[in-house]
Amino acid sequence: MADEPLVLGIETSCDETGVGIVRGHTLLADALASSVDEHARFGGVVPEVASRAHLEAIVPTMDRALREAGVTIADIDAIAVTSGPGLAGALLVGVAAAKGYALAAEKPVYGVNHLAAHVAVDTLEHGPLPEPAIAMLVSGGHSSLLLVDDLAHGVTPLGATIDDAAGEAFDKVARLLGLPFPGGPHIDGQARAGDPAAIAFPRGLTAPKDLAAHRYDFSFSGLKTAVARWVEARQRAGEPVPVADVAASFQEAVCDVLTAKALDACRANGIGTLVVGGGVAANSRLRAMAEHRAAKHGIRVRVPRPKLCTDNGAMVAALGAHLVAAGVTPSRLDLPADSALPLTTVSV
Amino acid sequence: MLVLVVDSSTPAVTAALVEVSAGGVAARAQRCTVDARAHGELLAPQVEAVLAEGDVRPGDLAAIVAGLGPGPFTGLRVGLVTAATMGQVLGVPTYGVCSLDGIGHPAAAGEPVLAATDARRREVYWAVYDGAGQRIGGPEVAVPALVAERARELAVTAAVGDGAHRYADVLGLPLRAEPRYPDATALAVLAAERIRAGAPGEVLTPLYLRRPDAVASATRKPVLP
Numbered sequence: 001m002a003d004e005p006l007v008l009g010i011e012t013s014c015d016e017t018g019v020g021i022v023r024g025h026t027l028l029a030d031a032l033a034s035s036v037d038e039h040a041r042f043g044g045v046v047p048e049v050a051s052r053a054h055l056e057a058i059v060p061t062m063d064r065a066l067r068e069a070g071v072t073i074a075d076i077d078a079i080a081v082t083s084g085p086g087l088a089g090a091l092l093v094g095v096a097a098a099k100g101y102a103l104a105a106e107k108p109v110y111g112v113n114h115l116a117a118h119v120a121v122d123t124l125e126h127g128p129l130p131e132p133a134i135a136m137l138v139s140g141g142h143s144s145l146l147l148v149d150d151l152a153h154g155v156t157p158l159g160a161t162i163d164d165a166a167g168e169a170f171d172k173v174a175r176l177l178g179l180p181f182p183g184g185p186h187i188d189g190q191a192r193a194g195d196p197a198a199i200a201f202p203r204g205l206t207a208p209k210d211l212a213a214h215r216y217d218f219s220f221s222g223l224k225t226a227v228a229r230w231v232e233a234r235q236r237a238g239e240p241v242p243v244a245d246v247a248a249s250f251q252e253a254v255c256d257v258l259t260a261k262a263l264d265a266c267r268a269n270g271i272g273t274l275v276v277g278g279g280v281a282a283n284s285r286l287r288a289m290a291e292h293r294a295a296k297h298g299i300r301v302r303v304p305r306p307k308l309c310t311d312n313g314a315m316v317a318a319l320g321a322h323l324v325a326a327g328v329t330p331s332r333l334d335l336p337a338d339s340a341l342p343l344t345t346v347s348v
Numbered sequence: 349m350l351v352l353v354v355d356s357s358t359p360a361v362t363a364a365l366v367e368v369s370a371g372g373v374a375a376r377a378q379r380c381t382v383d384a385r386a387h388g389e390l391l392a393p394q395v396e397a398v399l400a401e402g403d404v405r406p407g408d409l410a411a412i413v414a415g416l417g418p419g420p421f422t423g424l425r426v427g428l429v430t431a432a433t434m435g436q437v438l439g440v441p442t443y444g445v446c447s448l449d450g451i452g453h454p455a456a457a458g459e460p461v462l463a464a465t466d467a468r469r470r471e472v473y474w475a476v477y478d479g480a481g482q483r484i485g486g487p488e489v490a491v492p493a494l495v496a497e498r499a500r501e502l503a504v505t506a507a508v509g510d511g512a513h514r515y516a517d518v519l520g521l522p523l524r525a526e527p528r529y530p531d532a533t534a535l536a537v538l539a540a541e542r543i544r545a546g547a548p549g550e551v552l553t554p555l556y557l558r559r560p561d562a563v564a565s566a567t568r569k570p571v572l573p
């Protein structure tokens with residue numbers, strides 16, 4: 001519909017420079033430039049390398065997005081930008097860019113929460129989100145369970161990882177197995193040929209005593225250590241490491257905990273919709289297991305297609321469009337980049 | 349021609365509106381705030397303020413000039429991305445000028461002068477200018493003691509800029525009080541020929557002078573603590 005807000009979204013919280021354009025719930029453009037290859041040899045994202053790449057990429061990525069959508073910046077109703085959480089220097093490039101665009105085009109700017117944007121992006125695929133819903137966000141930087149009662153004004157954090165993020169565990173285990181960075185897709189690929197029941201790896205924070213204090217929290221550090229010990233014992237014994245089995249068993253343990261806790265959150269709160277987002281949501285086993293388990297309880301799982309799960313500008317635009325439609329006041333031009341922006345703040 | 353000037357290469361966050369004519373460059377409005385930690389918050393409102401004070405819409409701008417640094421990276425990028433994005437929307441050329449030139453050029457008065465800004469980590473960004481304000485050394489980043497040596501070799505008789513004040517004892521040169529930070533009008537003056545000629549704009553590439561802090565691991569790091 002032409003009267004739905006046309007919103008541009010900018011994302012630079014980590015190593016992806018994203019510019020997306022949406023009209024309401026319709027995705028018009030999703031342009032992305034990634035510096036992931038520049039980080040690969042360091043085995044993780046180097047903040048300064050990411051920030052430099054954002055500065056180089058922002059103008060050409062914006063050009064591509066506008067061309068893809070067939071609009072000019074004069075047509076845009078509002079500009080949304082990830083203002084946090086994320087890498088401070090990387091966020092700052094996107095926030096300053098959004099302000100530059102907003103100033104020059106005389107448009108309002110919304111500084112938005114990256115995690116809320118991961119939830120909002122699903123509206124581009126599956127339409128308006130029923131509220132309340134439970135959202136599980138799993139990536140290299142975050143692992144959170146949220147109660148989404150009002151996406152425009154605030155979400156309630158239920159739990160989060162107490163050590164490593166889920167995606168971080170994938171990266172570290174990939175490194176142990178000699179697989180490239182980022183580890184997620186490589187573990188997923190290896191696991192297809194492996195036996196998920198080959199090795200019984202631990203499920204963090206699922207014992208009754210842990211559940212009392214950490215019902216919706218995650219811990220992947222113990223799992224990562226268990227995999228490391230298992231692999232190193234094999235290597236010390238001079239035996240080959242069954243990479244596919246280790247990958248499948250590790251992935252099974254992660255997905256088991258994630259889906260169990262997410263569905264527990266749905267059932268405990270009487271909620272029939274689970275949204276999954278973040279880079280780890282692209283994991284094929286996680287998607288399959290979540291859907292299989294949810295079906296038993298009549299819960300609907302919404303997972304956007306993999307390209308929308310990882311960081312991108314479209315998710316920021318989607319949240320921006322939601323805020324505009326809800327009549328939320330735009331941010332001020334002095335809006336800061338906040339690397340620790342709390343989940344309860346959807347827009348600044 | 350109305351031109352916007354931005355510089356965020358030092359603790360001073362600067363936005364200025366200047367008018368470039370055949371006769372020269374005249375300042376119309378300027379905002380400068382010294383706060384090393386708030387470049388991202390300060391610059392855009394200052395741009396808005398100088399446009400408002402000059403009673404100018406963004407679309408009235410004919411060009412944008414930005415200080416390319418050198419400067420601490422995070423703050424420096426704020427000015428450059430602001431200039432680049434505004435230039436993209438407005439379809440006007442963007443011109444980069446070495447930020448140290450905005451200190452050294454206006455400070456030149458017949459004899460060589462050293463311009464220095466704070467590079468943190470006990471180093472300075474520096475350049476040397478001849479008596480007419482032409483850069484004859486730098487821009488580089490170095491410890492003040494080394495800069496003092498280079499300044500002697502280039503027959504420098506005075507030092508200027510925030511970094512020169514900070515390390516005055518090591519540099520051992522008479523100080524000029526102004527400019528302490530890159531002067532917006534001076535940056536516009538240094539780009540004026542290109543502006544008047546309508547020269548093609550350039551991609552604003554920061555003068556980082558330092559590599560990112562990142563060491564590629566030669567061997568795999570053990571995952572176990």
Ligand SMILES: [Zn+2]
Pocket residue numbers: 114118139141278279310311
């Ligand atoms: Zn993310």
